[in-house]
Amino acid sequence: MQFLVGISPWWWVAFALALGAIEMTTMSFFLIWPALAALCLGVLLAILPDLSGTAQIVIFAALGIAFTFIGRYLMSRFGDGAELAPTLNQRGNHFVGRTGKVLEFASGQGVIEVEGMQWRANWPEGKTAEIGAKVRIVKADGMTLHVETT
16 A cells, blocks of 8 residues: 555545546446545545555545445435426426317317427317317326316
C-alpha cells in the first residue's frame, strides 16, 4: 500500500466522480455509496495528509460498508419516490377524468381527441356517440381509452 502514501486527495475525489459516473450509467443504486465514501476519504486525506495507505484502504472500506447499509436502510424506510408517480409511464391514465371530442364512432369503438391528440376509444356496450360530441374518459387500458358520453 506504499503507492497510496502521499497521494493527492484529488485522486480519491476523481475516484468518487468515476464511481458516480458509472452509477449514473448503470442506475444500480449501489455504487453511489462507495463513491460517497471515496469523496469523504478525499476530504479526510486533505485534513490528514499523512494517512498511511493501509489506513486509507481500511477507512474507505469501512465508510463504503457503513454508507451502503445506511443508504439501503434509508431507501427502504423512505422509498425512492416511485409511489409519487405510479402512472409515470402509463400516459393514458393521465387522461382519466378529462373530456374529449368524438372524431369517429362505429359499433362501440372509435377515435377521440384529447388535448390535441387522437386516441382509440371504447364505449360501454350498447352506447352510441355522435361525431363532435363530448365524452368523459373513465379508464385507460394501454393505448385505448374507455369513455362514456357526457
